[in-house]
Every structure is written in C-alpha cells, then in structure tokens.
Amino acid sequence: xxxxxxxxxxxxxxxxxxxxxxxxxxxxxxxxxxxxxxxxxxxxxxxxxxxxxxxxxxxxxxxxxxxxxxxxxxxxxxxxxxxxxxxxxxxxxxxxxxxxxxxxxxxxxxxxxxxxxxxxxxxxxxxxxxxxxxxxxxxxxxxxxxxxxxxxxxxxxxxxxxxxxxxxxxxxxxxxxx
Amino acid sequence: xxxxxxxxxxxxxxxxxxxxxxxxxxxxxxxxxxxxxxxxxxxxxxxxxxxxxxxxxxxxxxxxxxxxxxxxxxxxxxxxxxxxxxxxxxxxxxxxxxx
Numbered sequence: 001x002x003x004x005x006x007x008x009x010x011x012x013x014x015x016x017x018x019x020x021x022x023x024x025x026x027x028x029x030x031x032x033x034x035x036x037x038x039x040x041x042x043x044x045x046x047x048x049x050x051x052x053x054x055x056x057x058x059x060x061x062x063x064x065x066x067x068x069x070x071x072x073x074x075x076x077x078x079x080x081x082x083x084x085x086x087x088x089x090x091x092x093x094x095x096x097x098x099x100x101x102x103x104x105x106x107x108x109x110x111x112x113x114x115x116x117x118x119x120x121x122x123x124x125x126x127x128x129x130x131x132x133x134x135x136x137x138x139x140x141x142x143x144x145x146x147x148x149x150x151x152x153x154x155x156x157x158x159x160x161x162x163x164x165x166x167x168x169x170x171x172x173x174x175x176x177x178x
Numbered sequence: 179x180x181x182x183x184x185x186x187x188x189x190x191x192x193x194x195x196x197x198x199x200x201x202x203x204x205x206x207x208x209x210x211x212x213x214x215x216x217x218x219x220x221x222x223x224x225x226x227x228x229x230x231x232x233x234x235x236x237x238x239x240x241x242x243x244x245x246x247x248x249x250x251x252x253x254x255x256x257x258x259x260x261x262x263x264x265x266x267x268x269x270x271x272x273x274x275x276x277x
Contacts, residue, residue, distance in 0.1 A: 020203050027202055032193035046202070050202070134187045162187060
C-alpha cells in the first residue's frame with residue numbers, strides 16, 4: 001500500500017495500524033538522517049525521531065501531497081533537530097584530531113563512524129544539505145522544501161560540503177599511508 | 179588526483195539501511211494511543227461539564243425564571259469564584275499536560 005492510501009486511512013479511520021506501516025516504511029531514513037545531523041549521537045537521534053513521528057501524526061491533516069511524504073517527514077525532522085539544538089545548546093562539531101583520522105576503513109561500521117565524525121565537522125546546514133542530497137537521494141528542489149533555504153544557498157552549501165569532505169578524506173588517507 | 183564524482187559522494191555518504199526496529203514502532207503507536215485516549219476522556223469530561231452547566235440554564239430559561247441564577251451569583255460570590263478558579267486551573271492543567 002502506498003503512502004497516500006495509508007495517510008487517508010489514518011485521517012479517515014484514525015487507523016493506527018496504517019500509521020504504524022508509515023513509521024515502518026520511513027523510520028530508517030529519518031533515523032539515519034538524524035544520526036548524521038547529530039554527529040552520530042544515536043540516543044539523541046532516536047529521541048528526536050520519536051518526536052518527529054508523533055508530531056507527524058498530530059499534523060497529518062495539514063500534509064499537502066505537493067511534496068512527498070518522505071520530504072515532509074524530513075522537513076519535520078530538520079525543524080525538530082534545530083529546535084533541540086536551540087533548547088539544549090548541543091554542539092555536534094568535533095575537532096579533526098588523529099582520533100578522527102586514524103581509523104582505517106576496514107568495514108562498514110568503522111566507515112560509518114568515520115563518515116559521521118567527518119560530517120559532524122561540517123556546519124549544520126552543510127551537513128543537512130549533503131545528507132539530503134547524497135544519503136537520502138533528494139533533488140535540490142526537495143532539499144529546498146525541507147530546509148526552506150533558497151536554491152542557490154542549497155547549491156553552495158553542497159559545494160562547500162563536498163570540498164571540505166574531499167579535503168578531509170584525502171587527509172585521512174594520506175595519514176593512513178604515512 | 180581526479181576530483182570525486184557525484185556517484186563517489188553517494189557511495190561515501192550512503193546509509194546502510196538495516197531492518198525495521200519494531201520496538202521503535204510500538205513505542206510511537208503506544209504514545210499515540212495514549213494521546214488519543216487522553217483526548218477522548220477530555221472531550222467526554224468537557225461534554226459532561228457543558229451539559230451540567232447548560233441544563234439548569236435551559237431549565238430556568240424555559241421557566242422564564244432567571245432570579246434563582248441571579249440570586250445564586252449575588253448571594254454566593256465565593257462559590258462562583260471558586261468554581262471559576264477551579265475551572266481555569268483545570269483548563270491550564272489540561273493544556274499543559276504532556277502525554
């Protein structure tokens with residue numbers, strides 16, 4: 001069953017099973033998106049993800065199908081993350097120390113940790129745009145819908161993010177070689 | 179050194195999607211059900227309260243006898259004030275309730 005059919009079942013019949021199906025379908029992408037935004041803080045990402053789905057349930061009647069449900073959920077996740085940062089003054093940026101650069105990319109878990117650490121060094125907007133573009137596979141227009149940033153700003157954040165990541169990954173590789 | 183392609187970035191930043199976390203789903207559905215129950219109870223309580231308030235008013239209105247209400251308000255301002263304060267406190271409590 002597609003998202004639209006599930007959403008209408010939730011709205012018309014208050015069908016909790018239909019909403020559970022929506023959560024099952026989108027939880028992984030939202031959790032991963034939030035883990036990237038929080039710099040690998042899984043506990044915080046899980047908490048925000050719960051708020052996101054509960055908030056989505058409350059606001060489901062305001063959902064307009066112009067953007068996809070996944071894009072809409074990501075926009076709630078992004079706003080919830082920003083609110084959480086404002087409330088708790090979390091700083092997810094980490095210094096580019098040997099600890100970050102040292103792990104060799106031996107398996108996917110280590111690679112994921114390394115990527116999370118490198119991503120945490122980007123600014124929040126760069127991190128968001130990069131994650132949405134390359135991890136969630138969104139178009140630039142969809143990223144504009146999620147972040148409410150102008151298209152040109154989104155593009156420049158992506159370019160800056162790419163430039164920084166490339167530099168850090170190259171540094172990481174040259175450290176490992178030496 | 180060649181600059182990385184778009185696909186290189188996609189490969190680098192790809193999520194490794196794992197299985198659905200059923201505990202996560204259950205937690206959310208439980209919270210939603212609790213919220214729904216709470217709302218239904220509040221709605222029922224509000225309906226009962228409104229019914230209790232409106233019924234005597236309708237009774238006195240149909241009997242064209244307003245003086246018992248006027249008498250009650252003027253003679254028992256303390257009771258009226260207490261009812262208003264309790265009502266306001268209940269509204270505040272309900273509106274600040276985190277489920």
